Amino acid sequence: MNVGIVAQKGNSRAAFLAGELRERLSTMNVSVTLDAATGESLGLDGRSVETLGDCDLIVSIGGDGTFLFAASGADGTPILGVNLGEVGFLNAVGPDDAVEAVTAEVAAVRDGDQRVRVVPRLVAVGDGWRSDPATNEVVVQGGRRGRGGGVDVEVRIDGSLYTGGHVDGLLVATPTGSTAYNLSERGPLVHPSVGGLVVNEMCPDEGMPPLLVAPDATVTVTVNGVGGRGGTGGTAASGSGADEAVVVSDGKHSYPIDAPTEVEIRRAETPLRIAGPSSDFFEALNKLD
Template sequence: MTLSFSNIALIGKYQSPDVAESVLLIARFLRERGLEVVIEQGTASSIGNAEGFPVATYEEIAENADLAVVVGGDGTMLHTARRLADRAVPLAGVNLGRLGFLTDIARKDVLLRLGEILDGKYCEESRSMLDAEILRGGQRIFQTLALNDVVVNRRELGRMIEFDLSIDGEFVYTQRSDGMIVSTPTGSTAYALSANGPILHPSVGGIALVPLCPHALTARLVTLPDSCCIEI
């Protein structure tokens, strides 16, 4: 189903004045198309002069925006996805630097591609996310969403940890290693790829478990349905 966009938020790379030219160029273009445009609060602060465009917090964007245009790199897209996931705000990524897996609109093509999106000429792609929490003494002390991966390791580099792995309440094994990457299909081309993990197509409903330097003669990568509850 093709969505219609009328209220669009612009979100730039955190504390980067380099996004100013692109953000304001996009903002003017969208205003000329008769659309409501807001600039995320931190982005507006970074660029200095927002040229009178309204400024909004992430909470306000999640509540009101039909589309968020993310200007920066994959890191900016990952951060934005976490902040707006609860309201499932569609994201479009504009890449300002190196190769972007998630921010795939080139800066030189940004107005052309955004025009096509506004005209309904786009393909929508859904990505799964991980819901992660840290428990201590049976109490949840931290919770977050992750579009790429969740990594369990020691703060000190080069020190092994020993942990138990359970899936859906069933004990699987005890492992000594540098840690474990729990990766979504999106994250399978990031840190998990560097650790020789499998590449999962974004449409695959799976989770990859990738051990980090396991101290074992036999240690296998495991791919699970994304409905599983994983305990480490």
């Protein structure tokens, strides 16, 4: 059995716990693979996080950002999150309980009775390209926000026109991502037990309210123009960066696009699988204050 460990970069507490877990797992005849940054912090060899999908279990130590980083390379491998952050929607295990929780999860994998929660992810598809899966959200936006920036879009849900006009961007979020960027854009909170995707216009000139659609819906965003607030295909000042459009996956992976073009956003084939105990959604919400 092989367990991957990803510790928050630059966090000495996370690195110490990663070393402690590695030592304990070695006594259980479990191989441990560290991501590159974690290995460097412990003076050991590590691998790129994108290669950890061949592990039987991945342990993320840090905040939700570290969990998303680990998820980017998991490729369906269950992830157990140890929370060293402030909120912890994805990380349910506290640091004092980490060793016990990880060893219990290893035993469950070996016994064939591991239970995981399946969480949808999103993928964006354009002309000749496909994004990495996103756990939180996919955003189609202009090169910059505000005056002279943004994009002119039409948004369709399973082929039916929902809205259109000039916006800073168009955000599609999973229930998991409803508490992240979507919330800062005044989108609704979605309980983890509720299926669906949030479609949320970002600062529209004239728009529709955020919409919750079916989890298997396809959201098609037609980008007709970039920049020039209030007019299709307006131009921006030279060198402003507003004459660019981009698709962003989980705030990490960016894909430049040229208007006019279409971007389809839909549920990814491989979901995120979360191991270990469930976090208390409402307790985590209270920490957002």
